Amino acid sequence: MAPSHGDGPFAHRQHALLLKRVLFFGGKGGVGKTTCASAVALAASREGKRVLLVSTDPAHSTSDIFGTPFEADEREIHPRLYGLEVDANLEARRYIDNAKAGIARMFSPAVAKEAGRQIELASSMPGVEEVALFDRIGDLIVDRFDAYDLLIFDTAPTGHTLRLLRMPELVSAWITALSKRRRALLALNQDIDQVRLAPEAINPDEDPILKTLDARREKLEQVRARLMQHNFTGFVLVVVPERLPIEETVRAAAILAESNVNVCEIVVNRVLPEDVDGGFYRSRRAQEQVYIDEIKRRFAMYPLAWVPQLPTDVHGLENLERVSAVLMGVPSS
């Protein structure tokens, strides 16, 4: 049986990150988002939490780290640590198949066949995968929230993720506008009915279009609300002490703040350890110090975590544990 919360070895000082219910890990490509997300997931599971680690990266890097494939359905990867990989392509497919099934139910097979062919084309439109991906993330946040103590999303590189987080705002505004128009239309139709004394208008409460639109909007709003719940949801930005990642992270933090998403920690990954020697490393460290100072200055308002460069790549649990210990503030053994 899984121990209840707080029985873990670090219970006396549970890390702030582990108090959240939903964590997103973001950052420029290749800075170690997946490593950090996996490390925190591992730490949380060690503390007795049920954790779902969701990889949205098509590069399968999570599977690499744990040495076991992440599949489309959630699966226990490690005790109490469940993993799944969201395949945007597959999600788009699933969504489109649903839409096709809807058409097939309502129209003759010939029509449905023709429609199906064209919907196929629509599925390759840019943006469809993004929406499908977001949809899945939203489903997980809303529907699996109660099944786990912590949901961790290892996201794709920054720009993409930020668009993703702002999407509910945009799409729900759009759908709101559509639903308002539809309502006005139906109201007008009812006015016409009154004049003609021959009812033919659709009752707004029974209009399938309005119903579908409103259901969509409601769900988007639900996801949006949860994303902005600061006590539940946090965004961890991962950065390495180099110029471009710093710039990108500053931008990301600003956009997240603007969207009212809580940035709860900045992880500075791959910091050169102090005990490296040789002229080359001394020079690199001096250079790095400039960036480290810059990070301290520009991210002064966020909690910072420092993860040293490891002698080998993070593959397998052993190295992951080291990162995990560092992130949780436990001196590595």
Add this chain to the structure above:
Amino acid sequence: MDWKELKQNFGDFVHGYFVSEYERKLREQFVDLNDLFMLQCFMELVGLPNPAAIYLLDVYPFFLEEFHTWHRRMGMDRSPIGSMPCC
């Protein structure tokens, strides 16, 4: 035809005249609003991005009839997009 009937007929005529005028206005407005609604649902058609495109797949089936009258009125004899296969 007595005077009362004549009055009644005249009354009906005037009533009908103004009501039909009113109805015409309403219908015009309805058509305009509907066009705008359709445009917002099918922005891809005019080459504009539609942020909710994939979510609208949900409602496409319900649109078929309205879409048909719309594209006919817009001077397109046949359905301009195949995913709305009305004709």
